[in-house]
Amino acid sequence: MMKGFRxxxxxxxxAVLIIxxxxxxxxxxxxxxxYNVQTVLRYNSMFALVALGMCFVIMTGGIDLSVGSVxxxxxxxxxxxxxxxxxxxxxxxxxxxxxxxxxxxxxxTRLKIxxxxxxxxxxxxxxxxxxxxxxxxxxxxxxDTYFTNLGQGDLLSFMRPEWVDAEDAGFFAGVIxxxxxxxxxxxxxxxxxxxxAIVINHTAFGRHVLAVGGGTEASRLMGLPxxxxxxxxxxxSGGMAGMAGVILASQFGAGQPIEGVGWELFAIASVVVGxxxxxxxxxxxxxxxxxxxxxxxxxxxxxxxxxxxxISLSAYWQSVVRGVFLFVVVVLQAKxxxxxxxxx
Amino acid sequence: MQKISKxxxxxxxxxxxxxxxxxxxxxxxxxxxxxxxxxxIKILNGAYVRDEGSISFNGTPWTAASPQQAQRAGISTIFxxxxxxxxxxxxxxxxxxxxxxxxxxxxxxxxxNAESAxxxxxxxxxVDVREPLERFSTAIQQMxxxxxxxxxxxxxxxxxxxxxxxxxxxxxxxxxTIRQLKAEGVAVIFVSHKLDELYEVCDRxxxxxDGRTVQVSAMKDISKLHLVxxxxxxxxxxxxxxxxxxxEESSGANIGGELLQARNIAVGHRVHDASLDxxxxxxxxxxxxxxxxxxxxxxxxxAADAKTSGDITFNGQPxxxxxxxxxxxxxxxxxxxxxxxxxxVPGMSVAENxxxxxxxxxxxxxxxxxxxxxxxxxxFIKEIGIKxxxxxxxxxxxxxGNQQKVLLARWLCMNPKLLILDEPTRGIDVGAKAEIQMxxxxxxxxxxxxxxxxxxxxxxxxxxxxxxxxxxGKTVAEFDHQNMTESxxxxxxxxxxxx
Numbered sequence: 075m076m077k078g079f080r081x082x083x084x085x086x087x088x089a090v091l092i093i094x095x096x097x098x099x100x101x102x103x104x105x106x107x108x109y110n111v112q113t114v115l116r117y118n119s120m121f122a123l124v125a126l127g128m129c130f131v132i133m134t135g136g137i138d139l140s141v142g143s144v145x146x147x148x149x150x151x152x153x154x155x156x157x158x159x160x161x162x163x164x165x166x167x168x169x170x171x172x173x174x175x176x177x178x179x180x181x182x183t184r185l186k187i188x189x190x191x192x193x194x195x196x197x198x199x200x201x202x203x204x205x206x207x208x209x210x211x212x213x214x215x216x217x218d219t220y221f222t223n224l225g226q227g228d229l230l231s232f233m234r235p236e237w238v239d240a241e242d243a244g245f246f247a248g249v250i251x252x253x254x255x256x257x258x259x260x261x262x263x264x265x266x267x268x269x270x271a272i273v274i275n276h277t278a279f280g281r282h283v284l285a286v287g288g289g290t291e292a293s294r295l296m297g298l299p300x301x302x303x304x305x306x307x308x309x310x311s312g313g314m315a316g317m318a319g320v321i322l323a324s325q326f327g328a329g330q331p332i333e334g335v336g337w338e339l340f341a342i343a344s345v346v347v348g349x350x351x352x353x354x355x356x357x358x359x360x361x362x363x364x365x366x367x368x369x370x371x372x373x374x375x376x377x378x379x380x381x382x383x384x385i386s387l388s389a390y391w392q393s394v395v396r397g398v399f400l401f402v403v404v405v406l407q408a409k410x411x412x413x414x415x416x417x418x
Numbered sequence: 419m420q421k422i423s424k425x426x427x428x429x430x431x432x433x434x435x436x437x438x439x440x441x442x443x444x445x446x447x448x449x450x451x452x453x454x455x456x457x458x459i460k461i462l463n464g465a466y467v468r469d470e471g472s473i474s475f476n477g478t479p480w481t482a483a484s485p486q487q488a489q490r491a492g493i494s495t496i497f498x499x500x501x502x503x504x505x506x507x508x509x510x511x512x513x514x515x516x517x518x519x520x521x522x523x524x525x526x527x528x529x530x531n532a533e534s535a536x537x538x539x540x541x542x543x544x545v546d547v548r549e550p551l552e553r554f555s556t557a558i559q560q561m562x563x564x565x566x567x568x569x570x571x572x573x574x575x576x577x578x579x580x581x582x583x584x585x586x587x588x589x590x591x592x593x594x595t596i597r598q599l600k601a602e603g604v605a606v607i608f609v610s611h612k613l614d615e616l617y618e619v620c621d622r623x624x625x626x627x628d629g630r631t632v633q634v635s636a637m638k639d640i641s642k643l644h645l646v647x648x649x650x651x652x653x654x655x656x657x658x659x660x661x662x663x664x665x666e667e668s669s670g671a672n673i674g675g676e677l678l679q680a681r682n683i684a685v686g687h688r689v690h691d692a693s694l695d696x697x698x699x700x701x702x703x704x705x706x707x708x709x710x711x712x713x714x715x716x717x718x719x720x721a722a723d724a725k726t727s728g729d730i731t732f733n734g735q736p737x738x739x740x741x742x743x744x745x746x747x748x749x750x751x752x753x754x755x756x757x758x759x760x761x762x763v764p765g766m767s768v769a770e771n772x773x774x775x776x777x778x779x780x781x782x783x784x785x786x787x788x789x790x791x792x793x794x795x796x797x798f799i800k801e802i803g804i805k806x807x808x809x810x811x812x813x814x815x816x817x818x819g820n821q822q823k824v825l826l827a828r829w830l831c832m833n834p835k836l837l838i839l840d841e842p843t844r845g846i847d848v849g850a851k852a853e854i855q856m857x858x859x860x861x862x863x864x865x866x867x868x869x870x871x872x873x874x875x876x877x878x879x880x881x882x883x884x885x886x887x888x889x890x891g892k893t894v895a896e897f898d899h900q901n902m903t904e905s906x907x908x909x910x911x912x913x914x915x916x917x
Contacts, residue, residue: 276786278777281766285774288763295722295760296775296828297746356765 087347087364090403094371102378110374112257116225116325118370119259120145120318122363124337125344126263126270127175127314129362130307132345133274135287135354136182136189138308141315142337143201144174146330148319150208153329157216164224164320171316172309174200179308183301189308197338204331213329225324229254229261259321266314271359283307287354344369347403368403372396422471424457431457433629434471437607439574444596444606446616446637449626449649450873451708455609458626459576462607463495464488476573494567495576502563504552509534511551512566537565541595557588564595568604575599576607581615582709585687593619611709612890613642613912627651642912643905646707650875650908665855665881673883674698676734677836677867680719683728688714690891692728694869696836701858701868703882705875705907711891712871713755716838719869720752721745733835746775751829753822755840755871761825762813769795769809772827779832798827802857819850826857836867843877855881875904889914 098105124141131138152167174196181192207213215221223231230238230251238251274280282303285293294300318337323329342352348365350357376392424432432454439445449455460466462473464482473480475493482488485495502511509527510517512534518526534547543561551559560580567575577596581589596606596619608620616623617637625633625648633640633648640648679695689711696702706712718725721739730737732748739745742752754760762771773780773791780791795809804823806816813821822842829837842858843851858881862868872878878885879902887895887910895910 276788277784278781278786279784281770281774281777281786284766285763285770288765289759291760292754292763293774295720295742295752295754297741297743298774298777299743351765355763 086406087349087361087368087403090406091364091368091371094368094375098371098375098378102375102381105374105378112260114370114374115260116257118366119257119263120321120325121337121340121344121370122263122366123266123314123318123321125341125348125362125366126266126359127311128338128341129345129348129350129357129359130270130274130283131189131311132342132350132352133283133287133354133357134304134307135290136304136307137193137342137352138178138311139190139193139338140174140178140196140200141311141318141341142334143197143204144171144312144315144334145319145322145337146332146334147171147174147200147204147207148316149323149333150204150213150319150329150331152221152320153213153215153323154207156219156221156323158219160220160224163215163219163221163323167320167323168313168316171312171314171319173312174315175309175312178312179305182308183305193308201331201334204329208329208331210331212326212331213323215323215327215329217327222324222327224258224262225321225326227258228256229258231258259325262317262321266317267359267363274359279303279306284355284357287351288356340369341366343400347400369396369400372399419458419462419473420471422458422461422473423469424461424466425469430629432461432468435626435629435631436634437462437624437631438634439605439607441573441605442600442603443622444600444608444620446620446623447607447609447626448611448616448623448645452628453626453649454629455626456578457629459495459578459607459609462488463493463576489567489570489572492571492573493576494570494572494574495578496560496563496567496580497578502551502559502566505550507548508538508545508551508554508562509547511562512537512547512569514566533569534565537569538562540568541565541598542591555588557584557591560584560592561595564599568599568602572604574605574607576609578609579611579709580608581610581612589615611707613645613707614890617642625649643909646908646912647905649707665859665877672699672863672865674865677732678719678869679731680715681729683715683718683730684726684891685711685714685718685723686726688891689718689725691893692888692891693893694886694896696867696869698835698867699862699865700883701862701870701881703878703885704869704871704888705878705885705911706888707911708873709890710888710911712888713840714891715888716752716840716869716871719745720750720838722752746832746834749833749835750838751775751832751834751836752838753825753829753840753842755844757818757821757825757845762821764812764814766813767810768799768804768806768813768816768824771813772798772809772824772831775828776831794831798831802827802830803853817847817850819846819854822846822850822854823857826854830861834866836869837861838869838871840871841873842870843872843874875907879904879907887911 104110124145128138128141148167148170151170152163155166156163178193178196181187182189220232237247274283282298285298286300286303290300322333344365345362346352347368348358348361350362373396376395419437421434421436422432423430423434435454435458437458447455457466461468464484464487482491482493509531513530518529520526531547538545538561541561543558545554545558551562564575580592584592593615596608599606610616620637622634622636623640623645624631625645627649675698677696677698681693683692684690692711692715694702694704704712704715714723717723719730720742721744722742737748769791772795776794780787792809799809802823804827805820813824843854846854858868870882884896884898885902885907886893887907889911894914897906
């Protein structure tokens with residue numbers, strides 16, 4: 075069946091993403107070089123994970139302001155546990171995030187506190203706990219375990235099969251070897267996004283998330299488990315923030331109690347740029363990924379621009395430029411993707 | 419107000435409607451939903467601009483650009499939802515926007531409080547005016563709103579369903595206040611669905627129907643029955659011919675044993691003592707004027723709202739549902755009258771809207787069985803005749819009638835025992851309406867119990883096998899199909915007893 079061509083918000087952001095990438099490749103040496111691509115992916119996968127959790131929350135019409143400080147809190151917990159090995163660090167950090175998410179979920183569904191207030195409180199509490207646990211300084215991770223490979227290494231750093239280095243490796247093995255040499259956090263984020271897209275599009279829970287966001291009272295009258303759905307999205311968001319915290323600790327070699335400031339805004343921006351309505355009920359996991367990448371690329375381009383010496387933008391100005399750019403993208407989307415609304 | 423017309427997007431809401439109020443007169447304004455009462459009021463107080471017609475106020479031509487301007491000129495409106503600020507004190511609420519000053523821009527609190535207290539005393543309301551407004555009952559809050567209106571030297575006060583959330587004692591106080599206004603020479607337009615109140619306090623009544631003013635009469639010259647008949651557009655002398663709806667005559671052969679029994683249901687201020695029962699394969703109508711508690715009773719049966727008291731037996735079991743989920747599990751379905759806000763999920767597709775409630779049954783180890791979902795959706799689209807571009811079309815793009823069919827299908831695919839339909843054909847075009855009426859009858863003859871709320875008398879009288887009439891939150895009459903006539907049902911709606 076033919077469908078009328080309509081620019082969906084996520085298509086718009088993908089288009090802008092491609093244009094910016096081409097612009098970068100044309101203007102700067104090494105922009106699409108392996109090193110730069112890997113660096114961009116390594117760094118931005120943390121934000122992408124946080125944005126994924128935020129996407130679930132926003133689809134129900136909620137908001138999670140605590141993600142940044144929960145990530146910081148998780149990074150401290152993971153750093154403390156990293157000496158016991160990869161898994162204790164990983165699971166500890168993840169559990170810290172899930173714990174904070176569960177706390178949010180309980181406050182919101184049981185005490186009926188507005189998500190904005192509930193997660194604001196958790197944000198302060200998580201930040202304070204992180205500082206307490208870290209004794210007000212960054213907590214070094216152990217380099218004796220595989221823990222640092224999570225953030226700094228690639229998949230090959232965990233296990234390096236012999237054929238990767240073999241002289242007579244075929245083309246196929248070469249390609250796989252090349253792919254496996256991409257940063258671990260990028261794979262973690264990719265896996266999370268694939269899982270997220272499947273959950274939203276192919277499970278009852280995923281459809282409930284959108285139904286609750288689209289009409290809470292209608293959902294209740296249909297007998298949908300409204301509270302349970304809302305509960306779970308905050309747990310997911312906490313878990314994603316926890317995972318981001320683990321990667322943060324691993325990547326920078328230390329638990330960072332004061333990191334994570336402003337991450338929630340970055341995540342919200344990624345979700346919104348990706349075409350998910352802040353009012354809930356409609357949205358796209360893929361769009362969120364594109365939104366997170368877009369923000370990352372703008373940041374990289376500004377860095378390259380600085381590096382070329384043409385302009386010298388301070389970090390403050392970079393924020394201004396990113397803000398303006400975000401604004402332009404959102405306005406473009408509203409104009410392009412919603413001709414129906416403009417006509418009505 | 420003379421020959422006022424107004425349309426919204428080509429749909430006329432008012433057609434040459436008129437309304438006239440004398441000084442110191444209390445005028446009742448009545449009509450069904452969509453009769454044009456609210457539009458009329460909003461044009462008078464400046465919230466809407468009229469398309470045609472003329473208005474004069476105090477003998478001079480009148481056009482208000484905004485409710486604020488109307489208020490300054492002497493027309494105040496008091497809405498059902500009180501539009502004052504709960505956190506601020508009573509006195510502040512009365513004087514907001516024109517606070518007495520002492521110079522240097524400082525507020526004269528003493529004067530403000532004293533004047534407020536004096537103002538309220540005129541209506542026999544004695545409260546501490548420094549307390550926040552929200553501490554007081556709805557009735558007192560309404561009194562404060564009236565006091566605010568009077569302090570603007572209002573010559574005309576419009577009250578839009580002021581008594582709907584008040585209890586009896588509070589209503590008595592409000593009615594006394596209205597008489598006090600009259601004694602001071604203020605005219606009042608009083609919108610209410612409670613007939614007893616109208617007869618108690620009003621001088622004349624203006625009856626509106628379908629955007630027109632159909633009758634103006636002195637209250638003492640019109641009986642309750644005539645008033646209801648005029649509202650509903652029924653001529654008492656005319657013997658109604660059958661066949662205005664697509665409901666087929668029921669043989670009654672398929673009606674089985676008892677399915678639901680609700681006894682002495684009470685919910686908040688709206689429902690006091692509602693009782694009804696439904697048998698298998700039976701369409702039971704629930705009739706009553708607006709505000710008689712029909713929807714509230716239905717929601718209580720479905721456990722969408724908690725009932726204050728009363729017992730419900732469903733399918734032979736006492737029903738102690740904690741929420742709609744339990745009611746659904748037991749075999750109930752509920753189509754809300756507010757299709758847009760409480761029925762459809764506008765951004766989702768036809769297929770998803772149809773299967774949302776069925777999701778658990780379509781899920782295998784957490785994953786949605788999309789083939790099975792498609793099968794269910796295709797079957798119901800065909801069976802019920804839902805007209806859409808395909809299962810993936812967004813439901814908000816469908817016509818009202820087709821949206822309603824999707825909502826019906828949503829419940830039918832769960833194989834319910836009882837379906838509660840609140841205004842199933844409101845806002846639906848004639849063709850689709852007939853299809854839905856036929857569908858309801860077909861479902862009932864297959865054994866489904868149906869509770870149907872409708873404001874259209876012909877739908878109730880022709881469609882229902884039995885009808886219960888609610889009046890001010892109480893079940894006042896029950897008719898079976900043989901002795902059900904429009905005039906009997908109307909009589910019960912108006913007077914509360916069936917003779």
